[in-house]
Amino acid sequence: QKEVEQNSGPLSVPEGAIASLNCTYSDRGSQSFFWYRQYSGKSPELIMSIYSNGDKEDGRFTAQLNKASQYVSLLIRDSQPSDSATYLCAVNNPNTGNQFYFGTGTSLTVIP
Amino acid sequence: DAGITQSPRHKVTETGTPVTLRCHQTENHRYMYWYRQDPGHGLRLIHYSYGVKDTDKGEVSDGYSVSRSKTEDFLLTLESATSSQTSVYFCAISENLNRGGYTFGSGTRLTVV
Numbered sequence: 633q634k635e636v637e638q639n640s641g642p643l644s645v646p647e648g649a650i651a652s653l654n655c656t657y658s659d660r661g662s663q664s665f666f667w668y669r670q671y672s673g674k675s676p677e678l679i680m681s682i683y684s685n686g687d688k689e690d691g692r693f694t695a696q697l698n699k700a701s702q703y704v705s706l707l708i709r710d711s712q713p714s715d716s717a718t719y720l721c722a723v724n725n726p727n728t729g730n731q732f733y734f735g736t737g738t739s740l741t742v743i744p
Numbered sequence: 745d746a747g748i749t750q751s752p753r754h755k756v757t758e759t760g761t762p763v764t765l766r767c768h769q770t771e772n773h774r775y776m777y778w779y780r781q782d783p784g785h786g787l788r789l790i791h792y793s794y795g796v797k798d799t800d801k802g803e804v805s806d807g808y809s810v811s812r813s814k815t816e817d818f819l820l821t822l823e824s825a826t827s828s829q830t831s832v833y834f835c836a837i838s839e840n841l842n843r844g845g846y847t848f849g850s851g852t853r854l855t856v857v
Binding site for chain 2 (some may be wrong): 734
């Protein structure tokens, strides 16, 4: 079982819609959760971090964490064509190791 | 990417040859990491460093070694390159070990023929 799982997509949404990206993880002791955006041929770029249950909003992005169900999600409101990218989820349990485990990413396409 | 640079950006090398990739940071961050990214596998940690001369293995360290003689430089060496090491290699830096996230370099595309 992979540490972090994401639906690879592709996920297509029309411009202006809400894009919902999901990530599940296997280590119940995980405490740090991140979302990265990666454009084709570029390096990952941090867009959100979340450490406690609930929602965290930053502009058009909302991260949601549910530790009991072991999932973290990213909502992108008012999706724009510039949001078309692969979104990577990363998870860490500081008590069992010093590395973050990354999912394989979900490809998002926003259709104008 | 501001504050972190990787070199070279692209490299083609022959099987069995040694290869060294360089990561240089100007942020004075304590932690530096080397990841590889492959289709279907995502980003996987090779080695990381938590200070000068302090390094540890990651998930996929076999066939790789690292060195950090200065805070700003973290070198990744493939002692004898194999075709399975064809990949995109990313260096990353962070201030904290488990919080705050990473800043990634632009990556090195390595092809072993």
